[in-house]
Amino acid sequence: MTLLQVDQLSIHFGGVKAVQNVSFTIDAGIVYSVIGPNGAGKTTLFNLITGVYKPTTGTIRLDGEAIEGRSPNELAERGVARTFQNLQICMNMSALENVMVGAHLQLDRNPLKAALRWPTLRQRDAQLRQEAAELMKFVGLGEYVNARADAMSYGALKRLEISRALAMKPRLVFLDEPAAGLNPTETQAVDELVRKMADSGVTVVLVEHDMKMVMNLSDRILVLDYGKKLAEGTGEEIRRNPDVIAAYLGTH
Numbered sequence: 001m002t003l004l005q006v007d008q009l010s011i012h013f014g015g016v017k018a019v020q021n022v023s024f025t026i027d028a029g030i031v032y033s034v035i036g037p038n039g040a041g042k043t044t045l046f047n048l049i050t051g052v053y054k055p056t057t058g059t060i061r062l063d064g065e066a067i068e069g070r071s072p073n074e075l076a077e078r079g080v081a082r083t084f085q086n087l088q089i090c091m092n093m094s095a096l097e098n099v100m101v102g103a104h105l106q107l108d109r110n111p112l113k114a115a116l117r118w119p120t121l122r123q124r125d126a127q128l129r130q131e132a133a134e135l136m137k138f139v140g141l142g143e144y145v146n147a148r149a150d151a152m153s154y155g156a157l158k159r160l161e162i163s164r165a166l167a168m169k170p171r172l173v174f175l176d177e178p179a180a181g182l183n184p185t186e187t188q189a190v191d192e193l194v195r196k197m198a199d200s201g202v203t204v205v206l207v208e209h210d211m212k213m214v215m216n217l218s219d220r221i222l223v224l225d226y227g228k229k230l231a232e233g234t235g236e237e238i239r240r241n242p243d244v245i246a247a248y249l250g251t252h
């Protein structure tokens with residue numbers, strides 16, 4: 001079943017055509033990777049789909065509903081979450097509080113409903129804490145439940161950011177270079193976590209330069225080059241595609 005459908009998506013920054021007429025679909029429950037050389041438009045594509053940028057042209061449909069141009073908050077309410085290439089963790093908060101920031105997006109925004117709910121707010125807070133602690137265990141950070149964020153290693157913080165995205169109970173999660181800067185052991189932990197997320201029913205879209213990880217995890221791969229779609233297919237199809245090989249070896 002198609003979860004995300006992107007049609008003829010483009011964005012121009014002045015004269016720079018960062019994404020040009022890119023179309024693809026993502027089925028629910030899969031791991032879908034976006035790869036391409038530096039500057040190919042991968043992060044810009046994430047920013048378009050997650051509401052950070054408005055497209056110049058094109059449509060994005062989530063479960064058939066047009067979502068292009070919607071704000072990140074509106075998209076979060078529809079089950080779209082993401083992590084960033086550069087860590088977006090509040091270092092002066094505890095690890096658990098960072099995860100709860102994600103969970104709070106789930107609370108009612110309607111003030112009347114929130115007021116009616118008031119007597120149970122404490123209970124709700126306790127429940128969110130419990131859920132955040134469980135999510136930290138899910139991503140392999142059980143030992144850090146009572147830690148401050150600034151006491152955690154970079155590898156642990158990358159997984160903390162993933163657990164915060166999961167706290168929004170998303171259907172679709174965008175991970176922008178979750179293994180960047182990690183050592184092989186930490187990379188392996190992220191690799192296993194992405195698989196676990198997909199197995200739990202979350203659709204994962206990955207931008208990652210670690211090709212071993214991409215080939216190991218991806219059900220399908222989209223290759224961008226100079227903002228355009230160069231190829232799309234299974235890992236095996238992408239590995240054998242002469243255009244992809246040329247783009248990566250810089251022979252065109």
Ligand SMILES: Nc1ncnc2c1ncn2[C@@H]1O[C@H](COP(=O)(O)OP(=O)(O)OP(=O)(O)O)[C@@H](O)[C@H]1O
Nearest residue numbers: 013016017018036037038039040041042043044045
């Ligand atoms: N806000 C912006 N204003 C102007 N140009 C931008 C903006 N964002 C991205 N670009 C340009 O769009 C192009 C694509 O950039 P993008 O960061 O999406 O590439 P990428 O594939 O994610 O690269 P990398 O692998 O290095 O992270 C680049 O030429 C970049 O300079």
